[in-house]
Amino acid sequence: xxxxxxxxxxxxxxxxxxxxxxxxxxxxxxxxxxxxxxxxxxxxxxxxxxxxxxxxxxxxxxxxxxxxxxxxxxxxxxxxxxxxxxxxxxxxxxxxxxxxxxxxxxxxxxxxxxxxxxxxxxxxxxxxxxxxxxxxxxxxxxxxxxxxxxxxxxxxxxxxxxxxxxxxxxxxxxxxxxxxxxxxxxxxxxxxxxxxxx
Numbered sequence: 001x002x003x004x005x006x007x008x009x010x011x012x013x014x015x016x017x018x019x020x021x022x023x024x025x026x027x028x029x030x031x032x033x034x035x036x037x038x039x040x041x042x043x044x045x046x047x048x049x050x051x052x053x054x055x056x057x058x059x060x061x062x063x064x065x066x067x068x069x070x071x072x073x074x075x076x077x078x079x080x081x082x083x084x085x086x087x088x089x090x091x092x093x094x095x096x097x098x099x100x101x102x103x104x105x106x107x108x109x110x111x112x113x114x115x116x117x118x119x120x121x122x123x124x125x126x127x128x129x130x131x132x133x134x135x136x137x138x139x140x141x142x143x144x145x146x147x148x149x150x151x152x153x154x155x156x157x158x159x160x161x162x163x164x165x166x167x168x169x170x171x172x173x174x175x176x177x178x179x180x181x182x183x184x185x186x187x188x189x190x191x192x193x194x195x196x197x198x
Contacts, residue, residue, distance in 0.1 A: 029147055031100075032174055036103040048136035064108065064162070065106075085154075102176040102177075103175045103176065106173075127171075
C-alpha cells in the first residue's frame with residue numbers, strides 16, 4: 001500500500017525534460033506503427049497519466065485501453081454508422097486514425113455533478129491526463145497523437161464506445177512508433193499571447 005505521508009523529492013533541474021518539452025510534437029495517427037508499448041509500459045503510462053492536477057481529489061476520468069481487435073470492430077461499426085448518416089468521405093477516412101496505431105487509450109471525462117468543484121475544472125483534469133499520457137509515452141520512446149474526431153461527439157458513436165450518460169470522451173491517445181521524425185508545425189508568437197503585469 002502506498003504511504004501517502006512519505007515526502008516526495010523536491011524538483012531538480014532536468015535539461016533532458018526541458019529538451020523533450022521543447023521538441024514535443026504530436027504524431028500523425030495514421031503513421032503510427034509497431035512496436036507499441038508493452039503491457040508493463042502501458043501500466044507505467046497509465047500510472048503516470050493519472051498523476052495530474054485534480055482539484056478535490058475526485059479522479060474525474062477513466063481509461064479504456066483499446067487493442068487492435070476492439071479498434072477494428074469499432075471502426076467497422078463506425079463505418080456502418082457513418083454511411084447510414086450520409087457522412088462525407090472525409091468522415092469515413094478519419095477512421096484510419098482509430099484502426100492503424102498499435103494502441104489507443106481512450107480517456108473518458110467522468111465529472112461529478114453537483115460537487116463544489118465545478119464540472120469545467122473536472123474536465124480540465126481529464127485534459128491534463130491526456131497530456132500526461134503523451135509525455136509518459138514520449139519518455140518511453142514512443143510517439144503519440146491526441147485526437148477526438150466526429151465519433152467522440154456523435155451520440156450513436158459514443159454509445160458504441162460504452163460512454164455513459166454524463167460522461168464525455170476527452171480524447172483518444174494513439175501510441176506507436178514513427179519511422180520518420182514528425183514535421184514541425186506553426187507555433188504562436190508569444191508576444192501576442194503573453195501579458196505581464198507588475
